Amino acid sequence: MVVRKKWLGTASSMLLTASLAAGCAGGAAEPTSPSASSNEGTNSSEQQQTFNATGMPIVNEPIELTFFTGLAPANGSTPFEERLVYQEMEQMSNMKINFQFVPFDGLTEKRNLALANGDYPDAFFTARVPAADLMRYGSQGVFVQLDELIEQYAPNLTALMEKYPALRKALTMPDGHIYSMPSFYDPEFLPMLIGTPLWVKQDWLDQLGIKEPQTIQEYYDFLVAVKNTDLNGNGQLDEIPYSGTGTGAFIDQIKGAWGVGTRGLGHKHVDVDPATNELRFFRTTQNYKEVLEFVNKLYTEGLVDPDIFTQDSKTLYAKGAQELLASTINPNPLTQYNGENYIGLGALKGPHGDQLYTHIKVPMVWPGAFAITDKNEHPEATVRWMDHFFGEEGATLFFMGKEGVSYKKNTDGTLEFVEQIKNNPDGLTLDQALTDYVSWMGGSYPGYVHLNWFKGSESLPEAVEAGNKAAPHQIEELWYNFNFTESETEFMSTIGSDMHTYMNEMEAKFINGSAPFTEWDSYVQTVHNMGVEEYLKVYQAAFDRYNSN
Numbered sequence: 001m002v003v004r005k006k007w008l009g010t011a012s013s014m015l016l017t018a019s020l021a022a023g024c025a026g027g028a029a030e031p032t033s034p035s036a037s038s039n040e041g042t043n044s045s046e047q048q049q050t051f052n053a054t055g056m057p058i059v060n061e062p063i064e065l066t067f068f069t070g071l072a073p074a075n076g077s078t079p080f081e082e083r084l085v086y087q088e089m090e091q092m093s094n095m096k097i098n099f100q101f102v103p104f105d106g107l108t109e110k111r112n113l114a115l116a117n118g119d120y121p122d123a124f125f126t127a128r129v130p131a132a133d134l135m136r137y138g139s140q141g142v143f144v145q146l147d148e149l150i151e152q153y154a155p156n157l158t159a160l161m162e163k164y165p166a167l168r169k170a171l172t173m174p175d176g177h178i179y180s181m182p183s184f185y186d187p188e189f190l191p192m193l194i195g196t197p198l199w200v201k202q203d204w205l206d207q208l209g210i211k212e213p214q215t216i217q218e219y220y221d222f223l224v225a226v227k228n229t230d231l232n233g234n235g236q237l238d239e240i241p242y243s244g245t246g247t248g249a250f251i252d253q254i255k256g257a258w259g260v261g262t263r264g265l266g267h268k269h270v271d272v273d274p275a276t277n278e279l280r281f282f283r284t285t286q287n288y289k290e291v292l293e294f295v296n297k298l299y300t301e302g303l304v305d306p307d308i309f310t311q312d313s314k315t316l317y318a319k320g321a322q323e324l325l326a327s328t329i330n331p332n333p334l335t336q337y338n339g340e341n342y343i344g345l346g347a348l349k350g351p352h353g354d355q356l357y358t359h360i361k362v363p364m365v366w367p368g369a370f371a372i373t374d375k376n377e378h379p380e381a382t383v384r385w386m387d388h389f390f391g392e393e394g395a396t397l398f399f400m401g402k403e404g405v406s407y408k409k410n411t412d413g414t415l416e417f418v419e420q421i422k423n424n425p426d427g428l429t430l431d432q433a434l435t436d437y438v439s440w441m442g443g444s445y446p447g448y449v450h451l452n453w454f455k456g457s458e459s460l461p462e463a464v465e466a467g468n469k470a471a472p473h474q475i476e477e478l479w480y481n482f483n484f485t486e487s488e489t490e491f492m493s494t495i496g497s498d499m500h501t502y503m504n505e506m507e508a509k510f511i512n513g514s515a516p517f518t519e520w521d522s523y524v525q526t527v528h529n530m531g532v533e534e535y536l537k538v539y540q541a542a543f544d545r546y547n548s549n
Contacts, residue, residue, distance in 0.1 A: 050135045055377060056093060058093040059093070059094045060094065062096065065121075065123065066100055066123075067098070067125035068121055069102065070104055070444055071104060078122060080097075080099075080439050083437060085437065086099075089388070100480045103263070104444075106152055111127055111128075118142075123371060124368070124370065124373070125369075125446065126369060126370075126439075126446065129367075131173070131368065132484065134179045135173045135174060135175065135369050135483065135484075135485070138177060143373060144379050149379060153380050154379075154383050158391045165437075166479075166480045167184060169546050171367060172549040174483055174545060179368075181369065181383075181446050182366060182368075182370075184449065185366070186449060187478075190468075191467035194359055194463075195458065196329050196359070197470075198214070198250075198338075199329065200326070201231075201339040201341055201342055202341045205222065208222070208231070215348055216348050219327075219345070219348055222322075222326070222327075223327065227425060236260050238324060241302075242304050242328065244308055245308070246308065247295055247308060249329045252268075252358060254294070256350075257355065257356075258287040258350050258351075259352070259354035260285060260288050262475060262477075264360045267479055267481060268283075269281060269503075270282065270535075282505055284528065289517070292517075295511050309508060310366070316330075321337045323339075331456075331458065331463075332457035335457040336439075343462065343465070345466070346469030346472070347473035356475065365444075367446050369447075380435060392453070394509070395449075396452075396453045398440065398447050401437040405418075415455070415457065417434075421433040484542050488538045488542060491535075499530045499531060502526070
């Protein structure tokens with residue numbers, strides 16, 4: 001028996017792939033349990049007999065489902081149905097998945113429209129569903145409650161939640177239920193959590209006779225020396241000491257040198273004051289002011305690219321390809337613009353003795369990477385299908401493809417892509433060469449990232465070495481994201497959003513000098529008047545729930 005369903009959409013919400021094959025779709029029931037979370041058809045004896053709770057195939061009779069699927073630019077346009085990973089999974093599971101592509105640049109609008117109109121298929125895959133929408137549409141029954149389904153049919157994800165209790169905390173919504181399966185990075189895979197280190201050119205350090213910077217002052221001295229030396233040998237002083245796309249990533253890299261941002265990149269406004277062990281709004285503290293003063297000093301002295309507030313990554317990488325960048329932040333200069341001889345720095349020690357590596361992402365990167373809808377007649381099978389990719393066998397298939405076809409196993413047990421992918425004879429990049437086999441390029445996918453089977457730029461030797469340097473001073477208590485109630489979300493998306501916008505604008509002005517630091521106290525008062533007290537109350541409530549999950 002093949003079950004097909006029709007996803008009806010208005011012209012404004014039409015997606016890029018062909019429309020789905022027509023068929024029948026059943027009505028939904030309240031998702032209060034595995035049996036009640038599915039349609040009446042799921043409870044029929046025929047469907048119960050075809051479903052296998054363990055092992056492969058997942059179902060004895062073929063079924064067909066459709067996923068609303070976010071598509072990253074790096075993923076090319078090859079239909080996922082034609083890629084090796086899903087062809088292999090279909091053969092194993094007896095489940096055919098139709099992937100309805102939605103490019104990332106229009107993803108939010110089309111996802112919101114589909115949810116608002118009830119115009120959605122069986123599941124959302126790589127669709128970046130935010131926690132607020134998981135809570136809103138989960139409480140309405142649009143997203144299926146997965147608590148019991150995961151417990152019964154997702155042993156791999158369950159094992160991860162038992163090993164890393166913070167994962168369960170972060171997946172659990174304020175109503176106590178789980179509505180999604182995440183994109184999860186191994187918390188011990190530090191290069192992946194860092195993602196984009198602060199890189200410096202080792203050969204330029206050598207030319208200058210300067211050792212690798214260990215402190216903020218030593219890093220500053222290196223930038224000054226770069227500005228005054230023709231290191232690329234072209235007869236011009238065109239070297240750029242530091243460049244990036246905006247200053248946010250740079251601030252996130254160095255703020256630990258002033259002891260702020262103590263709970264990681266998932267919390268860019270609130271952390272814990274080590275002196276009081278209480279929540280603090282650190283963006284208005286004296287220490288954070290000193291961070292901005294340091295960046296302003298670099299900008300004023302010409303040590304920061306004057307284009308930093310306006311250029312995109314394409315422009316940045318073009319400068320890197322011309323061998324102009326002494327220091328920058330990106331996944332890896334070698335993979336981004338063939339930049340050679342870069343090393344990642346560890347935590348820099350600050351003027352007051354602080355030394356904390358703060359540029360660490362939340363391991364659960366996308367909580368709503370996968371969500372099952374009330375139109376899905378096979379939620380148990382769908383959970384099993386997705387859970388396979390959270391285990392070693394399925395994760396290896398998801399990230400590497402098939403042994404002997406897209407990757408090989410070395411004598412030491414490590415995995416590597418075949419030569420045709422690593423060094424493509426047609427000149428394709430790694431991402432381009434992988435589009436016939438896998439679909440993780442560009443991120444946001446549901447699944448489990450581990451060094452054993454993930455071979456992106458974060459697994460290269462220089463990235464691993466950067467992680468080793470960061471480890472001694474990494475954040476000890478890394479918070480995952482908090483989940484807010486609807487009223488709290490309303491506050492954060494209105495007053496909280498206004499505060500964020502105002503602070504970002506003013507911080508840019510402090511850095512470029514258009515706002516003098518003599519106005520700092522007035523600025524701080526304005527921010528507090530906008531609602532810092534209420535902001536901290538909302539955060540405290542979410543924090544308390546997070547701890548109680």
